[in-house]
Amino acid sequence: MAAPFRFFGRALFAAYEFVAMLLGLGMLAAICLAWLPPALTLRALLPAALGRRVGRLAIMGSFRFYLWFLTVFCYCRFDLDEIDALRRDAPLIVVANHPSLLDAVILLSRFPNMVCV
16 A cells, blocks of 8 residues: 555656746746846947856846745755855865866856856
8 A cells, every 4th residue: 555655756856847947947048038138238238347246146146046935945955154255255266076067157147247168
């Protein structure tokens, strides 16, 4: 009798993972696409130094919102206390441990003057 419940539980969890992945990637795409028109407008209107500062702060804020979204809707957990503590020490070279997009998003959400290579 337990086998059907285990199968149903696995199938339900697989469906949740699928929906969470779609939500997460969809939100990242929406954030990036929504930033494009203001970025192009600000590039034409602002001086280069001010535009760079405004753009980096907007990207940092957008990625912070994205991490919050993942925490609330996709059941992700992020412990960013140590990264926040590093922000006081500059200049830094930070090397991501995993070659994934999420590492760059996490770092860009905390360091406004980050350069990714």
